[in-house]
Each structure stands twice: as C-alpha cells, then as structure tokens.
Amino acid sequence: MVKTRLLKLMGKDSLEVLQEIIWQWIGLLAQLVLVGCIAITISDAFNGITDSNRIIRYLTIAALSIASRLIFIKLFYDAKANASRAVSEKIRREIYGKITRLGNSYSGIITRENIATMLTDDMVSVEEYYSDFLPRIGYAILGTITMAIMLGMINAKVMFVLIFAILIIILFFALAKKFELIISVKYIIVALDAFTFIGAYFGYRSTINELLVGNIRLEWALITFFLTLEIFKPLRSLGEVLENGIMDSKKVENVLDFLKKREPKEGKEEVSEEPVRIVMDCVKYSYDGKEVLKSASLLIPAGSIVGLTGPKATGKSTLVKILTKENRAYKGSVKINGRELSGIKEEALLKDLTYITDESHIFKSTVRANLQLGNKKVSEKKMIGALSVVNLWSEIKEMGGLDLSIEDDYVLTLGQKRRLLLARALLKNSRVYVFDNITSFIDGTSKEIIRGIIFKLANDMKRTVFYVSDEYDDVRGADTVYTLSEGMIDEYGKDIKHN
Numbered sequence: 001m002v003k004t005r006l007l008k009l010m011g012k013d014s015l016e017v018l019q020e021i022i023w024q025w026i027g028l029l030a031q032l033v034l035v036g037c038i039a040i041t042i043s044d045a046f047n048g049i050t051d052s053n054r055i056i057r058y059l060t061i062a063a064l065s066i067a068s069r070l071i072f073i074k075l076f077y078d079a080k081a082n083a084s085r086a087v088s089e090k091i092r093r094e095i096y097g098k099i100t101r102l103g104n105s106y107s108g109i110i111t112r113e114n115i116a117t118m119l120t121d122d123m124v125s126v127e128e129y130y131s132d133f134l135p136r137i138g139y140a141i142l143g144t145i146t147m148a149i150m151l152g153m154i155n156a157k158v159m160f161v162l163i164f165a166i167l168i169i170i171l172f173f174a175l176a177k178k179f180e181l182i183i184s185v186k187y188i189i190v191a192l193d194a195f196t197f198i199g200a201y202f203g204y205r206s207t208i209n210e211l212l213v214g215n216i217r218l219e220w221a222l223i224t225f226f227l228t229l230e231i232f233k234p235l236r237s238l239g240e241v242l243e244n245g246i247m248d249s250k251k252v253e254n255v256l257d258f259l260k261k262r263e264p265k266e267g268k269e270e271v272s273e274e275p276v277r278i279v280m281d282c283v284k285y286s287y288d289g290k291e292v293l294k295s296a297s298l299l300i301p302a303g304s305i306v307g308l309t310g311p312k313a314t315g316k317s318t319l320v321k322i323l324t325k326e327n328r329a330y331k332g333s334v335k336i337n338g339r340e341l342s343g344i345k346e347e348a349l350l351k352d353l354t355y356i357t358d359e360s361h362i363f364k365s366t367v368r369a370n371l372q373l374g375n376k377k378v379s380e381k382k383m384i385g386a387l388s389v390v391n392l393w394s395e396i397k398e399m400g401g402l403d404l405s406i407e408d409d410y411v412l413t414l415g416q417k418r419r420l421l422l423a424r425a426l427l428k429n430s431r432v433y434v435f436d437n438i439t440s441f442i443d444g445t446s447k448e449i450i451r452g453i454i455f456k457l458a459n460d461m462k463r464t465v466f467y468v469s470d471e472y473d474d475v476r477g478a479d480t481v482y483t484l485s486e487g488m489i490d491e492y493g494k495d496i497k498h499n
Contacts (some may be wrong), residue, residue: 005256006130016083020135025142033064037331039222046218063331084131091126094259095119100158102263102346110258111359118258120364122251129248136234143234151227153219231303267343271336271352275302276432276464278323283332285318293316293330294487299480305458305465307475310484316356316468319484320436323466324355354425357436362417368402370420377425386423391449392416415446422450433457436468447474 007014037058044054095118110118204225275408278300285293300306308316321327322334327344334341343350363370365436371383383402387393395416396404406412412420418438425433435454439447451474457463458479467475475481483490 004436006040006087006126006252007134009094009256009259010087010130010429013083013086016079016086017130017134017138019079019085020131021138021142022077023072023079024135024139025146026437027069027076028143028146030065030072032147032318034062034069034225036219036223036356037062037065039219039226043217043219050071064129080131080135083135084127087130090125091123091255092119095255098263102261110261112359115364116361122255125248125251126255129252133248140234147227147230148456151224154216154224154227173408205475235336238352267344267345269339269343269345270348271339271344271431275462276335276352277302277337278324278432278464278466279332279333279335280319281335283319283322283330283334285315285322285327285330287318291487296484296487296489297332298482298489299462300466301463302481303458305455307477307478307481308466308468309470309472309481310482312470314486316470316484317436319468320355320357320434322466323434324353324400325349325404333416352430353432353434354428354430355434355436356421356425356438358438358440360421360438362412362420364407365404365405366402367404367420370406371424371427373424375422376428378427382427383423386426387420387436389426390419390423390453392423413443413446418442418450419446422453426453430463430464432464434468437470439469439474440471 004482006162007017021049041055041058041062044051082472094116099115207216207221207224209218211218216224248433280299281297283296284291296315298308308319310316317326322330323341325341328342336344336349363373367387368380368383372378375382380402384393387396396402399411404411421438433454439450440455442450454467456475458465467478469475472481
C-alpha cells in the first residue's frame, strides 16, 4: 500500500511527510506528559499530599504540555499543506514533462480525457494519499509502538495482550490491501473496537489487582488506564481512511505507470530559424494491415495557408498526426525546412508547431489556467487581448472574467470552447499552426470568427498554416487546396509530387 516509487520520485520533498509523522508523534509525547501530570496530581490528592510547590510544578508542566501540543498540531497541519502542495506541483511537472517527451504520440498511449482526469481528479487522490494516508501509516506504527513500550514499562501483562490484538489488526490490514477487500474495512473498525474493550478489560483487571497488592502506585495505574484506551487510536485512525487509501493508491499507481511509459527515440536536430516550409513526399501509412495513405505528397510553403479537404475517414487526420509525430510508423519523407521529421527534437517541434483539433481538450479549471497552458508566463493583458481577438472576452467578462470556473461542461458553448482553444493557441505564438476540423459542429458565428483568425495567421502574421476540414467551404480561399481521396492527394484534380 505504501508506494515507494512515489516517495523516490518526491526525493527530498518527502521530508514533509516525515515531518507530519514527527509532529504528530511529538504531540503524542506532549499528551502523555500531560496525562502523567494529571495522574500524579490526582494521586497526590488521594494520598493527601498537599505540597504547593509540587502541585504548581506539575500544573506548570501540564500547561506547557498543552501549549506545546497546540504548537505541534499547527506544525503538523503546516507540514500537511506543504506536502500536498509539493506533491501536486511535482507530479504535475512530471506529467507535463512526460507529455512533452512523448510528444503528440502520447495519444497513442493515453487519451486526452485520461490526461485531463489525471491532472484533476487523480491529482486530488495523489495529494490525499501522499499528505494524509502515508503520514497516518507512519504515525500508526510509531505511535502504537511508543505507547506499547511505555505500557510495557508499567504492566507487561497488559502490553502482551494488546500487542497480540495489534498483530491481528495488522493482519486484517494486510489482507484488505492484498485482496482489495474494501468491505473488510468496517470489520477492521469493529475488530479495533472489540480488541479495545477486551484489552481494556484485561488491562483494568490486571492493573487493579497490581494496585491492590501494592505492586504499582495509583498514578501509574491511572496512566495504564489511559494507555490501554489510547493505544489503538493511531491504528483506528488509519482504519477509518483505509477504504479511501486503497482507492487513492490505485489512482497513484495509474499516474506512476504513465510516468514509466517508454519514450520514443528522440531526434537531435532543431528546426532552422527561417520561416517554416513543410514537404511531404510519397507518404504511406497502414493501420491494422489496411493501407490508409498510399502515396500522399503535398507542399506547405512558408508563411502560407494550405487547405486539405476530402470525404470523411479518408486519412486526413492520419496525415496530420504524422506531421505532429503522433503517428510515427509511416513510410516516405516528411521534411521541415529540409530536415527529416524523424530527426527533429520533440521539444523543438512542440515549440514551433501548435496542433488544434475538434477533440482538443478544455481542462476543467478556470479560463486563466487554460490560457496559461499555451504560455505559462503570459500576462493578464495578453490573455484578455487573445480572448478579444477571438471575440470572446466580452462574453467571458460578463460571466466572471479570467477566473471563471469551467469545470461544468455547460458553462461554455461548443463554439465558445473552440474559440478559447484558439485564444490559447494564439498565446503560444508558434511558427506553424495545424487545424484539424476545428470548425465542425459549431454555430455559424463562431465558425466565421475562427475561420477569419486562421486566415489572418497566414496573411497578416506570416505564420505557416495547415487547415484540414471535411468541408470544402471551410478551406475555400486558402493559397493552395488539396483533396485527399483513396489514400492519394490531388491538387485541382491532378496528381502531384513535390521534392
């Protein structure tokens, strides 16, 4: 249940978890000192000891114990908050880094929806597992051992009874994890209660007998009563969160498994600094034995807008995914500024190329957070400017501005979501933009706004644009329009080949 891979990944940051355990444990020691002071005070009163200095001394120690325990509780919650923040930041960085290294081919390993879930819902589970469940495991072990040792110093018989009960409980924990018996959690808590009462009974009986024969003093008997009842608290606390801990550990495992995915062989070349020119020559691609692209060739000149259209399911998206390195097992040649695509660094390609499709994802967060994915250092002024360019700022402003939560799907219309995607893409300020059916299934107003921005990217901003759509009207007006049919590309009805 303890994910050592997660602790290794966190490295020095895992000290926050250790601090949580230590602060809880020191707080327990402070509580034990307080109990000792109370027990001695009661014993003194029972035995008629009225030494005022002795009473003041123990009351002072008790007051200091209470104060220190409050301090340690505060330190514990601070460490917990730091641990939660550290694991969230670290795992998010690792996921983003993994996606960058995998490049667009990550979609062949995990869906965009799963990535979104991993960065939202699964991240909550990771935080709770790391900052809550792991420290509880550590404290359950350390706190129980501490109280068992102290109890053994006073009454060994009681300690042996309780240690036996603890071993049974730990066995329940192990079985619950091994066989994922979530239903057994309630039985563990029932067992804890049962062993608490059974242990308390034997502990009280043994302690009273020892007290009556004069083997222990009253204050030690009182401390034994307290330890007998309290010894199970750390384990019981763990039992109460065991169900969530098992579920969270599964999600943690999913995240860690993704981070272990094998990464493709990295190219070593950069994209040259001149305006980007793309040449695809005799590109072939097969999927499950079926030839999707037979011999596709096209030219995308630097600073121009090139359209690609044709019937649905003819390989247009396949061609786009080859260009974005999502589909790598192709034959033929794809060159960017004269360099073969396979030899270009993934990081360089991601920096220079922005790819938007009708399946591109809006993350369930705020408008601001979504825009910052395109450029983390972007200013608020530029974010508003990008939203204004796509004619979305006035609408967003009325609903709550940049901090508008879009966790619910109904907050924005499909057209608004596509315009938000485009605004995010503009903030990245890439040299190449690839659009794949970005205007499908949206209202006419949003379609015209998006289409206008796409053409402006090439005509006014001199970006290289590859615009793919099932509908010819969407790409109408491009510098060059290609059609793809039966795995072949035509330009104005003629077979073509560019070298």
